[in-house]
Amino acid sequence: MLALQRSGRKAEALRSYATIRAQLVDELGVEPGADLRGMYESILADDAPAPAAPRQLPPDLPDFTGRADALAALAKPFQVAVVSGPPGVGKSALAVHAAHALRERFPAGQLYLDLDGREPAELLAEALRALGVEAAPPTPRERSALLRSLLAERPMLLLLDDALDAGQVRPLLPGNACSVIVTSRRRITELPGAVQIDLAEPPQDEALSLLDRHRADDVTDLLVDVNLLELVGTDPVGQPRYRLPDLIRHHALERGHDREALSRVLAAWTVTTEHAMARLPTTVFSLTAARAPRWRLPDQTLDRLTADPLGWFEAEHDSLAGAVAVAAEAGLAESAWGLAAAMVPYLDLHCRLDTWQRTHTLALAAARASGDTYGEAAMLRGLAQVALYQDRYDEAAGGFTRSRRLFHELGDVRAEATSICGLGAVSQFSGRQARSLGHFRRALAMFLAADDPHGEAFVRQAIGRVHLRAGELAQASESLRQAMRLAQELGDSHREGCVCLQMGNLHGAMSFHRHALDIFESLGDRHCGAYALQSMAGLQVTRGELAPASAALERSLEIFQELGDRSGAASTTQLLGELHRSAGRTVLARDYLKHASELRRDLPVRTSGA
Template identity: 30%
Template sequence: MRFRLLGPLEVAGPGGPALITAERQRVVLAVLLLEPNRIVPMGRLIDAVWGESPPPTARAQIQICVSMVRASMAKVGLPDVIQTRSPGYLAEVGDDELDLHVFERAAAAGRTAAEAGRFEEAASAFETALGLWRGSSCFGGGISSTALEAPAARLDEQRLAVVEQWVDARLALGLHQQLVARLIDLVMQNPLRERLRAQLMMALSRSGRQAEALEVYRRGRRELVDELGIEPGEELRRLQESILSGRLDGGPAAPVPPEAPVLPAAVAAALAVPAVPAASAVFAAPAATAVEPPAVPRLLPGAIADFTGRDGLLAQLEDALEEATETSYAMRIVSITGRGGVGKTTLAIHLGHSLANRFPDGQMFAKLRGPSAQPIPPTRILERFLRSLGIPGSAVPSSLEERAELFRNLVADKRVLIVLDDAIDEEQVRWLLPGSSTCPVLITSRSRLAGLEGTRSVRIDVFSTEQALQLLSRILGADRIHSELTSALQLIKLCGNLALALRIVAARLAARPHWPLSKMVARLHDESQRLDELTHGGVGVRAGLAMAYQGLPADAQRLFRRLSMLEAAEFSSWVAAPLLDLAVTEAEDTLEFLVDAQLVDVEVVEGRRTRYRLHDLVRVYSQECLAAYESTAERSLVLGRVLSTWLLLVEEAHRRAYGGDHTLIHGQAPRLPLDPSVTDRELADPLRWFEDERVSLITAVRQAAGAGLDELCWDLALTLVTLFEMYGYFDDWRTTHEIALEITRRHDNRRGQAAMLYSLGSLHMFEYKLDEARGRLGLARELFRQVGDVHGEALALRNLAFADRIQGRLDEAMEGYEKALVMLSGVNDSTAEAHVLSNMAQIHLDRGLIAEGKQTMVAGLAAVERSGNQRVRAQILCRLGEAHLQIDEVTEAEYVFSQALETVRSVGDPVGECYALRGLAVVRSRQGSHGAAYEMLEQAMVIASQAHEYLAIGRIQLSLGEVAADKDDHDQAKEHIGVALDIFGRIKATRWQKESARLMSEVCAASDDAAGAAAYARAGSG
């Protein structure tokens, strides 16, 4: 199936899952998929996204959403799913491509089979239908639309109806005993659904549990009366009377082993019910506890009463322990791995208790690490195991080998569950293995135990926010949590979602019912005191972390301490080298040692380089160790090494992505080199590297400022600009430069100030805040002149000329460009020369001087050849294409724009790509291929929107208006041109405002709107 609505909204093509994360896009796609192969009007899509208050540009924004969804689908091999069909859009979906279609067909087949008395066939069909659900609510997170609430509720109702029909089929097959546990949970989740309650009563009664069935009725009646003020319906009342009078038909009986699954795994997951039901929540009387034979070892510690949040892991672990092996004699070993405090031991003990009845010969438990983090020898653990199995102390062998042999012999024919907690390594565990397939082994460890053959490893992570809320609610009461929900969420974040930390906080709050949650939040906010607060009753987070830290070798301890100096949330492996002042290979091996010790998390995401991070509480402990063991001077030296390496990598990334070190001004800060092979590895794809490291780079600028490294700070910030500009990260551009401007002012670094003012002025220029741009560029030009930096002055002058050109002051712009060109020639910045020549050529084109424009562009291309900058070459080619279009040389324009498109795609320039696509679209329109032109413009719109390139968005909207006008679709043309006018007005692009007004006048005239034509004609000539 390609499209999934029954759970979180998902789309998958031949190339994998489509990444559609923006909420508006997901709303639009969900609405289209709910009515597959039918036209959904634009108005309904607008209602779904904005409700009763859509913005004036709603239609244009829906167009952008659809374009982005199409682009995401095209990347995974689904290019033609969403079709434009007046008056809206249509999603073309095959019969077996949408899970909703398959669900409805399978449910219908089940009902047909049930009506014909073929109950096994019916149950199987219903299970197929329910197995398609991936959760109990439709569309999943990331979508909030009032318009989707009704269809989501309708689908949930259909799911429950099929559940009830499945239960009917199983009851008809006499499988009532199997159904009891699942029905208990279904009734608890849907307490007012009378049909499910009736089915539970029937299953209990047929299982000989009439008293419990009547208690289910009594509780249901009480809830209906309390909640709705009504009595139970006729079906429930008659069923109660039948049970009381003994008239209920027992139905056929089918003996089933207790272990037999009630539901296929996929169906159980769809119903989202716990594997082990809490029957005491439904029945008044708990079942009696069987008397244990005294000879059977029961070594498991007591399970906690408020265990919660791990249902999925419990089911996964249970399956792993129960699954068949290839041979009847192979051991079953499952390890639970995760950092200290995440809840490994609690989970293992809870699982052990839940499976106890399946291991009648006992459950054994041993901690493999002592209070001081030292491993407990296997000889001592085997002695305990042997004594628990009835071997007197005098008969316990003295050697490790003999104890292990005797242990294996004693359990060989028994069903015993063995739980080994906090294992250090494989060698410690091997002596404790039973050697029998009837005695599964459950191990918890911070290490992965990869050398333990045949082990299935299950990693346990920190709680999700929802799981953490469940835990706090279980301990403190739901009312207390809900009354201070904001504080509860802050507590969870401050505890890093770590189970141990949450339990400590909850225990302290439970002991102080007069404390508001906000008080604990305030106490935890101070990082220096946080680990002190996370201690209660002799248990604390710090103790577990200290245990792990003390077991590390010296280099690993030093790296662990220094990692907290990196303020970025995640980092790459190379940072270990400057932190330790070691070769990269040796330093990365030390980092992996910390990963194995579960002190550093590692994240591997397809398409990204491996990333490492410290958990929040681990970071706090790391900072404590740093303060205790490293002097201020040492820390400054280490931070300087890391930041100097960052500067080197950023400069090299710029050179590789931009074809050289052009248009940049550099400072005198030191650069710390890496091994060339490591640099090549990191920067094999410099633009991808920048995307991965962007957040860390911004943090590095901030840390440089905090350390008073003003020269390094402004140099690093300025070197990042080209990368920020390429992807439209204008907020990052502003943030880094305001930080660097402040530190250069504080240190009276005038050249650094000039560089930051020049770059911030350029940012204002890209945002089309041209008045602000002029102010800062003017200050920068003056400061550069004062410090004698001709290159910087020329760059500032070049950008001032651009502002003049955009605002229609062509004479002033040409004068500024000519001055800048002379200065740039003197400093050999051929890329900046090419920029200037390209803009001068555009001025010639704007004046209708085509020959002069072409001649200037030839000079610009010659400058590009000297610099090798392919990005600027593509810009000049696009301008050359515009020149050809201006004199109707369509074939020549097609060739030039195609060259430009090939170039920008090869260098990864999204802004250049949207301009090249727009130019080719105009060519296609001139050739009469309006459909192809429209598709190209939609693709260009997606790219321009993602890059926040407003001038490009306006020009693309204008071109869309031209295509619509050529097709005599006057309403569509007016809509696109209106959006373009709005954009050009906001960015004060005077020349394009006039062009848009002129075209709008022509469209109004063609649609017999004389008044509009006259008004826009005046605006176009004004």
């Protein structure tokens, strides 16, 4: 009704009201509502409310630079002007700046449409909505006609941004009283009488005036304004995120063979990643590339970026993995494996095993190609840890053994000890408790010699776990007590949680299990949290608390399945079967126990001699 009335078709608008009123009365037995009746009465009185003038132009650039000739051409009267040029040359920035200069000529308003590959029918509906037409006609031809009718009474300035071709633009063109600015990557010559403004790269003096500015945020804003960067949102730590348009990114990569420039970028990534890593709750297996280039941001900036280290890693996860790949491809081995190694504590904490495997595989190849023995050892150790988590024990043992040998040849006692810890874990999970204890005791002596209290806390907890599983409760208690003291002195909350878990198993105390679970959940460590749930459920079963135990086991099973921990899933499924059997749910228990048996059959055979 409103569209018909505003386009001068009052009689048709009134007939529309009569039609809808008849339908409402006949089919629903009700009269039209107050809004519809009010519109009918206003049409009768010829005083339908005038819509507010749309003011849709994007923000102007107060420090717009250059393009004097193009601006002069757009300052003259025109019906249609086409601004064309390659991506990033500043078409949209020029069009917006010129449109703001013309606003006073068009008091009825300014419409802005981002064409970007969209269909004319959709664009026409958007324009009509801006003019107050809620229900657009069904066909593009009718929508185009209605748009022209409305704009004939209200001359406006239209900015049609990023047009594909003339066919996309023609349905949007108004009558003679309006002006239209079109931007496009191609020169659109099929619009009769259009003013053609072809933009090329700006002259050197204009380009220099436009850039780099004394402040980085100024430069970033300008790059966004001229479409060399795209703002895509805000990351988990509240910072704006940008990306390069595809064409510009590919062009930059093609020309990005300047190793010095690439090395500088990677050097900044390395320092920032290591700074964030040092703030994580656990860094026991961290290794660093001592000779990798480093470029340090100002301390205040570093501290602000990594104030929430987990949030920073979460935000930069994909970028860091990409940086490793770029460094490896460019043959910058130390930067590649240094970044990959610095990510390990975060990847371990959040069980990002796919990224861990991918980055270490790339960096390992780069280290070997460049003859970087330390980098090779570090990446072999990291890949062995992933294999251990995925129950590939022979592969894990091989990786830990090779990395240990290389670290020993290089004389790095601490790094060698981390590989020996891996061998201890493989032996323990393979059921060789005595051999496991020997590995851990050897690693403990090496961590003590290297004056590494974090490593000492880890290995004392591991020794306590071995004693506990062997039923040697006094030895287990002593080792765990020492590990707890170290963890608390170091402020290593993650290690404290691991020790609490073992303490709970040792003393049968629910308070230890709950404290461990609280720590793991606060750190976002779902993997260790799943083991805490599993242990807590075991204690609940012995107390006869079957309902909460079942819920805890179901939660842990879901996490194990999501993270791909097959042995964890098998043990939890077994416990669920035993729980349902004790509760008299025979059929359900049989299903769980059968599934647990199938899961264990799928696990690799534990033949490792580690």
